[in-house]
Amino acid sequence: MQPELSWFERLVNWLPTTRLFQFIAHRLLVPYWAARTPTQPQPGGVRPAIQGTDNLQNMMNLVMPLKDKSPIGRAQAVMALAQNLDEIYAGLDNVGTVHFARFVIIDDNLCMISVYDGDFTNYIRDFIATIGSVFDAIVAQIEGGDAVIPCETNVEAFIDWVHRHDLYQVPDEPTDILIEWTRTNERGEPHDIRLLPREVILQLHANPNVSLGGGYRRYPGFSAAQVRKELGVGW
């Protein structure tokens, strides 16, 4: 049998739930460890894959900070979308590999969330090729967007720009964060699993907006084209 916990042990076990400790962790410990063990933000978007179904139903989560963060700026973004909705939908139709796409405004950000098949670069290239200059009206509302306008003729810069705004997708399995760490560790040794919380905290410190996992799919392994074919609704 284990002896009863002493008052000091109970106090230490309780400590992480206190506001004082949370304040210390937030204001001191996280900045200290972030400075001591610099963590690079992991790149956004899906990981490179060679498997067939790893290239289907990819999630893209673009978070694009608005230039004008006032309600007027948000309204301008709404109008830019509303005035070009037909063009955008026609473009997505013509890309052909998109399952879903939607735009949302969250705080000071315009977000485009979409699910597509195939390579990210090809998706964006096709998207901008089929939408043409219409997307410029939207990009013009975004911080740093002027540098890639006109998108149609700045394709590579636009692809890089989109990639930078695509959220990092935290691995589905938590310890894959440690595996990613191990791969980049010079010695290639496994990491201490008790440091998993710190690795997660520091990644979120460097990368505050992330996608949690790669997302749920009810029909994994099928492309938009296969679904349309099986439903008999044409290409």
Place this chain on the structure above:
Amino acid sequence: MTDPAIAKQLVEAIIADTPDHAEGTRPIHTVGIGVEGHFQALNVAANYCTAEHFRGHKVPVSVRFSNGSGSPVERDGVSDVRGMATRFHLADGQATDLLAMTLGEFFVPDIPSFLEFTTAALPKPAKRETPWAKLKDMLQLKLPLPDPMPWEDATNTEGLIDYANRHGFAQLSVTQVGTIGAPVSYARAAYHAVNTFIVTDPNGKKRYVRFNWQPVAGVLNRDSTAPIVNQYLHQEMRDRLAHWPARFILDMVIAEAWDDVADPTKPWPNRRTKISMGSLTLTKVAEDQKEAAEKIAFNPCRLVPGIEMSEDPILQARKEAYEYSRKLRGGTGCPFFGGSADAT
């Protein structure tokens, strides 16, 4: 075929990890409850596998739910892996088994690693981490070691963490075991058969697959901060089935070309094609628990035409290891080892 000497070594290594192992009981998943019901395949199942239980008719089943520990003491409220062993009773006294657990992957990929792992898991005297050490951990944003349970004189927690820190393949399983929790019901947990099998479709095409049971009632764990209750899962199952059947959906995930089919430590990505093979309906707790929960002997390699073992070395070793364990505890004989038919 695994060397019988290896099977003996495997089982004895597991038993050594459980100080209060009771002779005549299972070396792990010792405490369990037997329930009865039926499985019915969906129409699509026969397109992927020709095995008898996937042809669409109702197949009677015996299921044993269990706690993962090798201790004979029932401690339901403790964070632990749970097991779900299913026997499909087929025509002419034939049967096939499917063994699954709440952990989504295994600890090690092969036999030498397993023996090393069980050595690392040998219990050592349970000592609480000092408050000063815990404070140091907190300042490092590091997870403090969990306190041993009040009744624990020995623990393998540090051994497992040390092993995982030296072997990347064990990190996921060891991390998940540490946080797996206790289900509110055996019928409210998802169970994974972590080994890979090969199924054959009516055209003779073979596919590497893994199976999962998904509870229709949903997954729910007990509040991990609430006081631990030692015995509730068996009575909960009796109460549940007295009112309404418990149901599970059997999913089959199909591997792709580069998926590791021989390594149960590696879960496949959730993007793989998943086939809903059928539904399991559990209707009553077996009356003879001695037979349905204790004597019954499952074996993950007890298969029927249409399903084969993959080259997964852990799966292959389980065949002989389970048989050795069965003999050791006097479980009911299994026909595919030349024993008497098990009609349980």
